[in-house]
Amino acid sequence: MCHLSSYLAAAGGVLAGLAVAAALLSRQRQVLHQQRQALAARDRDRSHWRRLATHNDTTGLPNRRALWTHLEATFSLGEPLGLVLIDLDRFKLVNDTYGHEHGNDLLHEVGRRLRALGPQVALAAHLAGDEFSLVVHGDDGEVEAAAEAAHGRISTLPYEIAGRQVVVTASVGYALAEPDMLPRDLLQAADQAMYLAKRKRCGIRAHDPDHATPPGVVVRYRDLR
Template sequence: MSHLNSYLTAAGGVVAGVAAVAALLVWQRRIIRHQHRTLTARDRDRAHWYHLATHSDTTDLPNRRALLTHLEATFSLGEPLGLVLVDLDRFKLVNDIHGHEAGNDLLHEVGRRLATLGPPVALAVHLSGDEFALVVHGDHTDAATAAQAAHGRISASPYGVANQQITLTASVGYATAAPGMLPRDLLHAADQAMYLAKRTRGGAHPHDPIHDPPPGIVTRYRDLR
């Protein structure tokens, strides 16, 4: 009988030990799941705040900060690079007549059209207000192609906004990176070309480093508004 009691006691100890280990494993799994959920939530928060910092809240396109980051990275690779700047013509009238909410809807639709251009456009950006930019991975011909495509896409068909059909046109300037340029130089060159396109109403206008005035001579168009 004593042997039986000893056996039962030992067996009970084993069962208790197994139960304790099982409980510990369950607790550990709960901790791991909790930690995973916490990390996942943190990752989601980080991704959310990063998206807000690098994207326009009007169009959800990458913003100026994202553009500069992209340009700096591409410049460091030494690859052919072009930049297209787009300024919507008479956009202020849309806000004045239909209101800012309708204006934001229109900007969102313009951004959607530009974002679907495809290669050689590598990135469509909403800079601010009614200005957009396209980063082109390619040479002068590629930049010219992208600029013409953007100009045509924007005015291809009316926009349904505020129960109205609104027709838009845009002034487009483009430039390509040259040896010794920095990202800000490329931005300034494309901005000069866009200003000349706006002034001459000539559609898509290239930056001409030979005949165009040097940086600083032509006031940037955005500074005149």
């Protein structure tokens, strides 16, 4: 009987030890799970802030910073490159008539149409307000085709705004990267072409190197529009 009591006591001690070990293991698992959740949440937050830094929150398209980063990287490769700038015509009238919420819906739809242009467009970006851009990896014919496709997608298909079918047009300018250009030069050349397209109401305009801004002179043509 004494031996049985000893065995039972020993067994009870083992069971108690196992129960304590199981509780500790369960607690460790809970702590590890909480740590993993915290790390995952931190990674999501970081990804969210990184996206906010490089994307426009209205359209979800890459923003001006992302465009600049892409241009710098592409220029370093020395491959054929073109830039298309797009400005919606009379967008302020849309905002004034239908409200900013519907104006944002219009911008989102424009971004969707540009995003679906095709493989020749390496990057579609929303720079600010009603201004968009396309980076085209290709020769002059491919850049021109992308500019015409963008103009057609935006200007010929109506938009549904507040239950109405509304036609919105765009002014499009494009430029090709030249051997002696920097990214800012290409951006200014396309900006000049877009300014002329808007001023002359011709829809699409290519940059004319013979009428380029002199080297070292920086003109913000967007401020003239």
